[in-house]
Amino acid sequence: MSRPSDGRRRAALAPWLFVSPAVLLFLGFSLIPIIIAVTLSFQDTAAVGDGDWVGLENFTTMADDGLLHTALRNTLVFTVGTVPTAMIAGLGLAVALNRPLPGRPVLRAAFFVPMVAAGVVVGVVMAWIFHGDYGVANNLLEALGLGRAPWLTSPTLSMLTLIAVVVWTRIGFCMIIYLGALQSIPQDLHEAATVDGASAWRRFRSITWPLLGPTTSILVILNVVFSLQAFDIIYVMTGGGPGFSTTVLIQYIFRSAFADARMGYAAALGLLLVALLLVFTLLRQRASRRAEELT
Numbered sequence: 001m002s003r004p005s006d007g008r009r010r011a012a013l014a015p016w017l018f019v020s021p022a023v024l025l026f027l028g029f030s031l032i033p034i035i036i037a038v039t040l041s042f043q044d045t046a047a048v049g050d051g052d053w054v055g056l057e058n059f060t061t062m063a064d065d066g067l068l069h070t071a072l073r074n075t076l077v078f079t080v081g082t083v084p085t086a087m088i089a090g091l092g093l094a095v096a097l098n099r100p101l102p103g104r105p106v107l108r109a110a111f112f113v114p115m116v117a118a119g120v121v122v123g124v125v126m127a128w129i130f131h132g133d134y135g136v137a138n139n140l141l142e143a144l145g146l147g148r149a150p151w152l153t154s155p156t157l158s159m160l161t162l163i164a165v166v167v168w169t170r171i172g173f174c175m176i177i178y179l180g181a182l183q184s185i186p187q188d189l190h191e192a193a194t195v196d197g198a199s200a201w202r203r204f205r206s207i208t209w210p211l212l213g214p215t216t217s218i219l220v221i222l223n224v225v226f227s228l229q230a231f232d233i234i235y236v237m238t239g240g241g242p243g244f245s246t247t248v249l250i251q252y253i254f255r256s257a258f259a260d261a262r263m264g265y266a267a268a269l270g271l272l273l274v275a276l277l278l279v280f281t282l283l284r285q286r287a288s289r290r291a292e293e294l295t
Contacts, residue, residue, distance in 0.1 A: 037267045037270055037271065038267075038271065039267075040263055040264050040266075040267035041058055041059070041264060041267040041268040041270075041271055042054065042055060042056070042058070042264070043263075043264040044057070044058075044262075044264050044265075045263050045264050046261040046262070046263055047261075047263055051263075051264060054264070058264050058265045058267075058268035059268050061265065061268075062268070062269070062272065067244060067247070067252060068249075068252060068269070070244050070247065071244070071247050071248055071249045071251070071252040072249060074159070074244075074245070074246060074247055074248050075227075075228065075248040075249045077159060078159065078162065078163060078166075078227055078230065078246075078248055079224060079227040079228065081159075081160075081163035081167075082163050082166045082167055082170065082223070082226075082227050082230075083220065083223040083224055083227055085163070085167045086166075086167045086170040086171055086173075086174050086223060087174050087216070087219055087223060089167065089171045089174070090170075090171050090172070090173070090174025090175040090177075090178055090219075091174065091175075091178050091212075093111055093171065093175040094174075094175045094176075094178035094179040094182055095178075095182065095204070095208075097111075097175070097179065098179060098182045098183065108175070108176075108179070111171060111172045111175055112172035112173070112175065112176055113172065114168055114169040114171075114172055115169055115170065115172040115173045117169070118232075119169075119231075119232030119233050119236075120232050120236055122165065122169055122233055123165075123232060123233040123234075123235070123236025123237045126161075126165045126233070126237055127152065127236060127237045130151035130152055130161055130237075131151075131152070132148065132150060132151065132152065132153055135151065137149070137151060138151070152237060152238055152242075153242055154242070155242055155243060155245035158238050158241075158242060158246050159245060159246050161237075162233065162234055162237060162238065162246055165233060165237070166227075166230060166233060169233070170223065170226065174219055174223070177215060177218075177219055178212065178215060178219075180215075181211075181212050181215040182208070182212070185207070185211050189207050190203055190207060193206070193207060213288075214288075217284060217285075217288045220284060221280070221281055221284050224277075224280055224284075225277060228248075228249065228250065228273060228276065228277060229250055230248065230250070231248075231250050231251055231254065234248060234251060235251060235254075240252075240255070249269070249272075249273055249276075250273060252269065253266050253269045253270055253273065254266075256269060
């Protein structure tokens, strides 16, 4: 016959048994890798393991690293080019597809499909489309009587091409999120504004857009995180070139770790990326709270 203390002990252990898989996953794939990365950032090593401790040398090296400065500048251009463009286009599609239209479910699915496609697959297909010699884009330009364009070989045009491709893959995600937010807005507000004589633009500006504020804040943060972590499409389409014109921060981290065999420096760069993400998230949340207080 079991004692009451045994029953209480089993009841106390039961919650830990339920959360143990999540805890193990967190330790194995989050906490332990973070600890290893922090440890490596203070070492001069070519691989995970024993290395020479160099203190803050990896971090001080960043100040004089010209390639890092180029990667940060490219990351800023890429982020500024992709985030607002994808969000504005996604919002426009959400507003259009929130109305009763023939074939609306098919249109929604068609715009969302690029988001679920693998980045490597998208990169391979787009590299073929924008190939300088036999690409579909240049063949179309020639059919229209225009010259060929160096889509992936021009330092300026290659970045614009990457931005356009990434925006195309991300529009569907922004559309779906905005679409859900639009459908949660009470129709009574729009009907009352219509009765008062408000135009469609006035209803959007005074009712729809303010109520989309929390959704917009979340989308800004998510899209910035996506842009700072963009790697596969850029790697497949341009490899960071021509030169270093499309090398972004996360690609420079990969290059430092596996091409230059500077694992310690790559770990320090990874911490820099995490710090940038945290700073932006905190600033965005603070700006959102201030906007809510003003309203």
